[in-house]
Amino acid sequence: MFEYAPAPESRSVVDIKPTYGLFIDGRFVDPSDGGSLKSINPASEEVLAEVAEGGPADVDHAVRAARTAYEQVWGPMPGRDRAKYLFRIARIIQERSRELAVLESLDNGKPIKEARDVDLPLVAAHFFYYAGWADKLAYAGFGRPPTSQHSGPDPQPLGVAAQVIPWNFPLLMLAWKIAPALAAGNTVVLKPAETTPLTALLFAEICQQADLPAGVVNIVTGAGETGRALVEHPGVDKVAFTGSTEVGRAIARAVAGTRKKLTLELGGKAANIVFDDAPVDQAVEGIVNGIFFNQGHVCCAGSRLLVQESVADQVLESLKRRMARLRVGDPLDKNTDIGAINSAAQLARIRELSDAGSAEGAQRWSPPCELPERGFWFAPTIFTGVTQAHRIAREEIFGPVLSVLTFRTPAEAVEKANNTPYGLSAGIWTDKGSRILWTADRLRAGVVWANTFNKFDPTSPFGGYKESGYGREGGRHGLEAYLNV
Amino acid sequence: MTATATSARSDLSELGRSEIALRTFLHGLPGVDQVGAEQRAAQLGTRSIKTTAKAQAIDLAIRMVDLTTLEGADTPGKVRALAAKALRPDPADPSCPHVGAVCVYPAMVPYVAEVLRGSGVHLASVATAFPSGQAPLEIKLADTRAAVEAGADEIDMVINRGAFLTGRYGEVYDEIVATKEACRGTDAGRQGRPRAHLKVILETGELATYDNVRRASWLAMLAGADFIKTSTGKVPVAATLPVTLVMLEAVRDFRAATGRQVGVKPAGGIKTTKDAIKYLVMVNETVGVDWLDPDWFRFGASSLLNDLLMQRTKLTTGVYPGPDYFTLD
Numbered sequence: 001m002f003e004y005a006p007a008p009e010s011r012s013v014v015d016i017k018p019t020y021g022l023f024i025d026g027r028f029v030d031p032s033d034g035g036s037l038k039s040i041n042p043a044s045e046e047v048l049a050e051v052a053e054g055g056p057a058d059v060d061h062a063v064r065a066a067r068t069a070y071e072q073v074w075g076p077m078p079g080r081d082r083a084k085y086l087f088r089i090a091r092i093i094q095e096r097s098r099e100l101a102v103l104e105s106l107d108n109g110k111p112i113k114e115a116r117d118v119d120l121p122l123v124a125a126h127f128f129y130y131a132g133w134a135d136k137l138a139y140a141g142f143g144r145p146p147t148s149q150h151s152g153p154d155p156q157p158l159g160v161a162a163q164v165i166p167w168n169f170p171l172l173m174l175a176w177k178i179a180p181a182l183a184a185g186n187t188v189v190l191k192p193a194e195t196t197p198l199t200a201l202l203f204a205e206i207c208q209q210a211d212l213p214a215g216v217v218n219i220v221t222g223a224g225e226t227g228r229a230l231v232e233h234p235g236v237d238k239v240a241f242t243g244s245t246e247v248g249r250a251i252a253r254a255v256a257g258t259r260k261k262l263t264l265e266l267g268g269k270a271a272n273i274v275f276d277d278a279p280v281d282q283a284v285e286g287i288v289n290g291i292f293f294n295q296g297h298v299c300c301a302g303s304r305l306l307v308q309e310s311v312a313d314q315v316l317e318s319l320k321r322r323m324a325r326l327r328v329g330d331p332l333d334k335n336t337d338i339g340a341i342n343s344a345a346q347l348a349r350i351r352e353l354s355d356a357g358s359a360e361g362a363q364r365w366s367p368p369c370e371l372p373e374r375g376f377w378f379a380p381t382i383f384t385g386v387t388q389a390h391r392i393a394r395e396e397i398f399g400p401v402l403s404v405l406t407f408r409t410p411a412e413a414v415e416k417a418n419n420t421p422y423g424l425s426a427g428i429w430t431d432k433g434s435r436i437l438w439t440a441d442r443l444r445a446g447v448v449w450a451n452t453f454n455k456f457d458p459t460s461p462f463g464g465y466k467e468s469g470y471g472r473e474g475g476r477h478g479l480e481a482y483l484n485v
Numbered sequence: 486m487t488a489t490a491t492s493a494r495s496d497l498s499e500l501g502r503s504e505i506a507l508r509t510f511l512h513g514l515p516g517v518d519q520v521g522a523e524q525r526a527a528q529l530g531t532r533s534i535k536t537t538a539k540a541q542a543i544d545l546a547i548r549m550v551d552l553t554t555l556e557g558a559d560t561p562g563k564v565r566a567l568a569a570k571a572l573r574p575d576p577a578d579p580s581c582p583h584v585g586a587v588c589v590y591p592a593m594v595p596y597v598a599e600v601l602r603g604s605g606v607h608l609a610s611v612a613t614a615f616p617s618g619q620a621p622l623e624i625k626l627a628d629t630r631a632a633v634e635a636g637a638d639e640i641d642m643v644i645n646r647g648a649f650l651t652g653r654y655g656e657v658y659d660e661i662v663a664t665k666e667a668c669r670g671t672d673a674g675r676q677g678r679p680r681a682h683l684k685v686i687l688e689t690g691e692l693a694t695y696d697n698v699r700r701a702s703w704l705a706m707l708a709g710a711d712f713i714k715t716s717t718g719k720v721p722v723a724a725t726l727p728v729t730l731v732m733l734e735a736v737r738d739f740r741a742a743t744g745r746q747v748g749v750k751p752a753g754g755i756k757t758t759k760d761a762i763k764y765l766v767m768v769n770e771t772v773g774v775d776w777l778d779p780d781w782f783r784f785g786a787s788s789l790l791n792d793l794l795m796q797r798t799k800l801t802t803g804v805y806p807g808p809d810y811f812t813l814d
Contacts, residue, residue: 002541002769002777007533113531281734282521325770334533431516451518 004327007334009112014099016106016198020051022058022221023204025065026214033057034222039197042109043331043340043375051197054220056229059189062218063235066160066187069215074187075157079135086131086182088210093124096206100199104171105331107198109340109376110294112332122456123175126474129458130179133479137184140476142485155483157185158261159237164227164251165200166243167193167342168297168398173242174200176473178217184482186238187216191230193243194223195343228254236260240481242299245396245422245467263471263481265299265463267396268424271417272302272453273439275410276311278429282451284318287402290427290453292326292338292380296400297346299468300425302453304393305382305404306413312406316384323380324367338400341376350378350399357383357392362403388419396422410435414442423465427453446472497743500707501662504655511654511703517695517731526726532766539762543797544582546761546789547574548779551609551750553588553787555616555718561596564589566814568600575794576812578801584790585779586639590615591632598636609639609684613664616688616717618643622660629667632681639682640668641714641785644701646691654704661685661708684712684750687732690722695731702735712748714785723753724785726763733771746775752785758796761789 019036021028033055038047054062074082093100100123101115110119133140138154161181165173170192181188192200197219204219220226224247231239232254241251242265255262272290274283290302307315331339341347358364362383371377378399386393386403393403407413417426426445428436440448446464449455456462461477463469471481500506534542552571554564568587575581586607587597594610601608610632614620620628629640642664648656661683668681685705689698705713713732716723729751736747749768755761761784768776776782791811799805 001774002545002765003538004532004534005536005538007535117531278515279518279521280515282518282525285521285525334531431518451521 004335006330008330009102009105009332009334011102011106011332014103014106014202016049016103018049020049020197020201020221022052022054022062023201023207023217023219024058024062025069025218026208026212028204031055031058032061034226037194037221037223039107039195041106041375042195042342043372045374048107049198051201051221054191054222054226054229059220059226059229059233060235062189062220063160063162063230063233065215066189066218067235069213070157070159070187073213074182074216075185077185079137079185082182082185083131083134085210085212086127086134086179089206089212090124090127090131092206092209093120093127097121097124100171100202102332103202104199105339107196108167108170109331109342111336111339112334113336114294119169119172122458123171126172126175126179126458130183133180133476134183137479137483140479142480142483155184155485158482158484159186160235161186161188161238161240161482162230162233162236163188163190163240164231164243165190165192167196168294168299170196171199171203174203176242177240180473180478181240181482182216184479186482189218189220189230189236191220191222191227194221197221231255238262238482240471241265248469261481263463263473264469265471265473266424266467266469267398267422268299268301268464268468269304269394269396269420269422270300270302270425270427270445271304271306271443272427273413273417273429274305274307274311274315275413275428275430275432275435276308277431278311279431279451280311280315280318283429284315284322286427286429286451286453287319288322288326291402292400293454295338295341295378297342297398298454300447300454301398302425302427303397303402304417305402306407306416307404308413309406309408316404319382320365320367323382326367326369326380328369328377328379329372338380341378341399344376346398347376347378350397350401353392353395353397354381354401357386357390357401357403360390360392362386362390362392388416394420410439414439418442418444421467424468425449497707501655501658507654507658507704507707508652511700514699514703517699519695522695522730523727526730526767529730529767529770530726530763532763534762534766540797540800542762542765543758543793543800545777546758546765546784547793547797548582548585549783550584550790550793551586551588551752551783551785552584552790553718553752553785555588555590555611559590559593561593563814564593564597565600568597568606570790570812570814571601571606572604574790575797577810578798581794581797585783588641588785591628591635591637594632594635594637607639607682608637609641610635610637611641611643611717613642615641615643616719618645619647622663625660626663626667629664630671633668633670637681639684640664641684641686643686643688643717644705646688649692649697649701649704657704658708661705661710665709682711683709684714684748685710686714686717686752688717688720689715689724689728690720695727698728698731699735702732703739706735706739706747710747712750712783714750714752716751716753716785718753718785724751724755726767729764730767730771733768733776736776737772746781748781748783749776750783750785755784755786756788757792761793
């Protein structure tokens with residue numbers, strides 16, 4: 001046997017304070033009317049830090065600070081100067097990426113390998129990318145044609161953006177939200193998820209290190225009520241939310257009839273379609289990456305595998321063999337492939353839906369794997385014999401659980417792929433270029449990956465159809481959400 | 486299960502009889518997506534192998550080295566020294582294992598054989614007009630028989646890349662079959678002599694695509710290769726991790742289809758312990774422990790050995806010795 005010895009990343013590279021306040025107007029302050037909550041390490045259930053729970057008065061304080069900064073400093077500032085701050089933040093993120101990656105892994109439960117190789121490089125890339133747009137907004141195609149010789153009205157920022165982000169990619173979602181908002185000239189109040197606030201608070205320190213003017217970025221930690229107070233605050237011009245469809249609906253109702261501009265990035269139940277001429281070994285890697293990346297805590301996860309019947313046995317056999325190689329365990333071990341489930345509540349939801357899968361008659365399979373005793377863990381799991389009527393084929397599980405369905409013809413694949421209220425992403429695996437185009441044309445999903453999955457790039461717009469939300473993040477399109485066009 | 490495996494085995498042995506059957510089969514293999522294969526290989530390269538795992542990997546890698554010299558300037562003295570090093574790679578440390586084999590040109594085989602006899606270290610010889618393979622078949626076969634007669638128990642042949650790239654798969658197949666037969670030596674010496682192991686060099690740097698690498702791997706295995714090997718080391722692109730990945734997938738699938746296990750040998754360009762460990766991780770996670778053995782996986786290398794020895798000494802003593810502490814044979 002070739003057993004890999006433990007290869008733990010050092011946790012001493014990051015200093016975690018015992019308590020954190022709210023980051024408002026450039027300073028950490030104690031909450032005036034809120035309490036506190038504990039952020040734990042989901043891999044061990046140890047308490048990492050106590051963070052403030054912002055109340056309505058704290059939210060109001062933050063929104064007013066953001067307003068003042070918008071009107072007096074950030075709004076009037078020339079784009080090229082805003083860009084300097086964003087470039088500086090991007091560079092500091094790169095310099096401190098090891099520290100941020102370890103903290104992300106500790107607070108979220110994701111493997112250090114992913115925090116290090118995926119999250120952090122993308123976070124820095126988003127800041128670099130949008131820094132480049134800050135002085136070129138007039139040429140982004142909004143307000144006037146990029147080639148126009150006439151000086152028309154340049155697109156203007158919206159004002160104060162309220163941003164509420166999820167726990168699956170805490171720092172990356174922060175980057176997706178904050179970088180375009182600041183580049184376009186807005187100021188922000190951001191609420192990180194209650195279970196993963198720590199990297200956002202370290203980001204606040206980075207804003208201080210970068211001498212970002214006070215009030216441009218405000219971080220108000222808390223749970224659902226804090227988020228509600230923020231999106232309902234009358235001083236907010238723009239609301240951006242990433243999270244569950246259920247909460248997204250509530251937010252859409254709350255801002256309906258107000259002046260607030262809204263973008264939502266919600267749930268998904270993506271189909272990953274494997275045709276019979278697919279490159280099998282790479283398709284299997286794509287299936288594994290699609291559903292087990294980040295413990296399946298990915299809104300665009302390829303949670304429904306649609307495989308053509310003529311290759312289904314071969315693909316499943318390869319998939320099971322590959323799954324047996326997945327290393328589940330200590331997220332800080334550099335060789336870990338699958339880390340901890342983020343919270344007890346999420347683990348309970350994954351268990352409930354998986355039990356429903358078995359009860360409804362699908363066949364459940366997991367490779368033999370030892371799970372640690374403490375912390376929240378769920379073995380990588382596939383269900384075969386799944387039909388469109390099963391709950392596990394319809395509801396977002398948001399965990400390392402794959403539902404396998406089969407199809408006979410390309411038309412049937414498209415029909416099944418689209419037969420969901422969601423429409424965030426999809427994958428196509430085939431060696432035929434024409435089939436990729438034919439299928440992608442018919443899929444109602446915001447992102448379609450061909451012969452790859454879960455590929456992200458700051459230059460590429462990302463967002464959903466149907467109940468997966470509206471608006472786009474990333475790329476030139478991502479600017480539109482933060483400009484008055 | 487057994488019945489299926491048996492029928493599959495007989496089915497595949499028929500393929501070599503017809504050019505059309507061979508072509509249809511090889512072109513019907515699933516494609517390889519270049520981006521995906523390279524990404525997977527890179528991912529495996531990020532595994533962190535430390536302490537006990539590293540020590541285990543280094544000793545295994547030493548046992549897998551085909552210590553190679555293939556120079557026009559090779560002399561009996563030079564190859565004898567290399568063979569002595571193969572037996573005791575680290576004279577200062579008797580616990581250091583010997584390498585898997587010594588690999589030389591046919592003319593050098595007798596001198597190496599004297600040194601290695603009875604040691605358990607194999608004697609490999611390149612043959613079939615290595616490295617180009619551009620000689621008449623009879624000469625290639627005579628080359629092979631001569632090497633076997635002189636004492637080589639492993640033959641590293643090159644495939645006819647010209648024939649492969651023009652789609653004359655039957656010709657490549659027949660040459661491998663004939664070379665495999667020649668591995669028994671001459672008629673006179675054939676009786677009772679175990680056949681020399683046949684390693685088939687695909688020269689992947691000249692095949693250019695991963696689809697070709699997969700097809701050539703299957704073609705060689707169908708024709709009876711005991712090992713498939715990436716490269717001669719004589720063209721600019723030698724062994725790479727993604728090419729080796731595709732070949733490992735091929736031997737894995739071939740065993741599943743036929744029940745016969747075939748070895749893999751990346752050769753050329755593997756110079757450091759870090760590189761070697763990446764390959765071992767890839768073997769471990771692609772085909773599993775069945776291949777983590779010098780009988781089933783080898784490194785065609787020369788300078789790699791000294792780096793392995795240096796890292797080994799570092800692990801046992803805690804300090805890096807200077808390069809002068811390791812022999813340059």
